[in-house]
Amino acid sequence: EAQVTQNPRYLITVTGKKLTVTCSQNMNHEYMSWYRQDPGLGLRQIYYSMNVEVTDKGDVPEGYKVSRKEKRNFPLILESPSPNQTSLYFCASSLFDSQETQYFGPGTRLLVL
Amino acid sequence: GQQVMQIPQYQHVQEGEDFTTYCNSSTTLSNIQWYKQRPGGHPVFLIQLVKSGEVKKQKRLTFQFGEAKKNSSLHITATQTTDVGTYFCAGPGRTNAGKSTFGDGTTLTVKP
Numbered sequence: 308e309a310q311v312t313q314n315p316r317y318l319i320t321v322t323g324k325k326l327t328v329t330c331s332q333n334m335n336h337e338y339m340s341w342y343r344q345d346p347g348l349g350l351r352q353i354y355y356s357m358n359v360e361v362t363d364k365g366d367v368p369e370g371y372k373v374s375r376k377e378k379r380n381f382p383l384i385l386e387s388p389s390p391n392q393t394s395l396y397f398c399a400s401s402l403f404d405s406q407e408t409q410y411f412g413p414g415t416r417l418l419v420l
Numbered sequence: 421g422q423q424v425m426q427i428p429q430y431q432h433v434q435e436g437e438d439f440t441t442y443c444n445s446s447t448t449l450s451n452i453q454w455y456k457q458r459p460g461g462h463p464v465f466l467i468q469l470v471k472s473g474e475v476k477k478q479k480r481l482t483f484q485f486g487e488a489k490k491n492s493s494l495h496i497t498a499t500q501t502t503d504v505g506t507y508f509c510a511g512p513g514r515t516n517a518g519k520s521t522f523g524d525g526t527t528l529t530v531k532p
Contacts, residue, residue, distance in 0.1 A: 338518070340518075340520060342522070347429070347524060348524060349426075349508060349522045349523055349524035349525050350463070350508065350510075350522040350525075351522070352519065352520055352521070352522075355518045355519070355520070356518075357517070357518050363518055365519065365520075366421070366519075366521070397462060397463070399463075403517075404512070404517035404518060405510075405512035405513060405517060405518055405519060405520035406450060406451055406512040406517060408453070408465045408468065409453070409455075409463075409465065409510075409520070410465070411462040411463045411464070412462065413461075413462050414462050
């Protein structure tokens with residue numbers, strides 16, 4: 308089944324404790340992207356990747372890192388999480404870029420205490 | 421940078437009433453996409469509009485893309501409880517194919 312998977316789905320952590328949220332897609336998509344969703348603010352793009360080893364900032368990249376070492380994986384790294392990073396995170400992928408249909412993962416709900 | 425605004429933020433309707441959400445971009449868009457997110461779920465692609473003035477229909481849903489390619493609308497005729505959710509429009513970056521800007525969404529609730 309074609310899908311985007313994220314792990315973990317739920318995470319409670321404390322300020323400053325490094326964490327990684329994994330994202331994987333099995334559709335051989337070139338493009339992957341991370342979004343955060345907060346009430347009343349819609350989906351805001353954090354980082355995106357056009358291909359392996361090619362990543363770039365979205366609108367809210369501060370406090371986040373990403374890597375794209377393999378085509379299928381695009382992990383989101385929070386080196387030192389803070390409470391303002393408490394949010395719902397979605398990973399998405401598309402065939403080539405943001406002009407194509409984006410397929411979203413199920414989401415990761417993060418709470419930073 | 422590119423901004424995409426969506427109104428209204430919330431809409432409560434009685435089942436059977438019509439519903440419309442509007443999307444306005446600060447810049448001309450190459451295309452516009454619409455997504456639906458059910459409560460507790462993830463955004464799911466509905467449709468993409470590319471041409472100026474384009475109108476597309478999916479059963480009770482009608483999507484329009486403005487002549488200037490800066491605005492769009494989604495109209496649902498005779499809403500049903502299955503239409504509940506948040507509807508987002510999204511515009512890809514005009515000069516940057518990696519950027520993607522979503523509207524804040526319109527959350528629709530339907531009273532049976």
